[in-house]
Amino acid sequence: MATVLAVILTIVSVVVWRWWHNHPPYGLETLAVTSSLSLVSYEEAQAALGETAHAPVAYGRDQLVLGRLSWQAPPKPLDGGYFAIFLIDKRTNHKPEVFSVAAPQEAVGIGSAGIENRIAERYSWLRGAGDATFGDDAYQSNGHRLHVTDEKASPLTFVALFPYIEEPDPELPVATAPVAMSDLLLALAYLGPDGQVYWAQRLQG
Known part of the structure; x- marks a missing residue:
């Protein structure tokens, strides 16, 4: 009997720990996020970024997309977690490769992480968050996203480059x-x- 009770307690403990471990500290509504996107010229992009960053250089038929996000300070710090900001072309599920970012703190990075394939698996509308797939077992980085490790890095302004490529x-x-x-x-x-x-959460588009 004691052995059975010990097994039951172990199972319950594991279930409770998993729930606690994966339970969000707070929801999106706590942040009161505002956002915007617009197509801009190089001059407009540089003016929006200010003196803290240089806009990507655009040639010919290249395009620049300006994004702005702001949020209220959350009730708890990120403490090793992070916000991931995805800008995705819905036609292809591809992300831009080049970003310039202006934010109050130096807490915004550019890149990708394999762990973010979990986002694509959980949210079908956000498939572009994960790696691109080729065949059954080939994966490749699908552009970049922004990751924010300091919850105080608001407001945040970014400019993404969409290069024109003939083929x-x-x-x-x-x-x-x-x-x-x-x-x-x-x-x-x-x-x-x-x-x-x-x-x-979808913010635009």
Whole structure:
């Protein structure tokens, strides 16, 4: 009997720990996020970024997309977790490769992480958050996203480059021009310190 009770307690403890470990510290509504996207010229992009960052250089038919996000301070610090900001071309599920960012703190990075495939698995509308797939077992980075490790890095302004490529290489999956505002998806996700996907929310598109 004692052995059975011990097994039951162990199972219950594991279930409770898993629930606690994956339970979001707070929801998106706590942040009161505001956001915007617009197509801009190089001059407009540089003016929006200010003196803290240089806008990506655009040539010919290249396009620049300006994004702005702001949020209220959350009730708890990120403590090893982070916000992931995704800008995705919905036609291809590709992300831009080049960003410039202006934020009050130096707490915004640019890149990708394999752990974010969990976002794509959980949210079908956010498939572009994960790696691009080729065949059954080939994966490749699908452009970049922004990750925010300091919850005080608001307001945040970014400019993304959509280069015009006459014949895009299918083996290099990145977002390219021409792109219309209706093609773009802007999303915010919250991941925990162990890669837990707490939530993801569509902001634009």
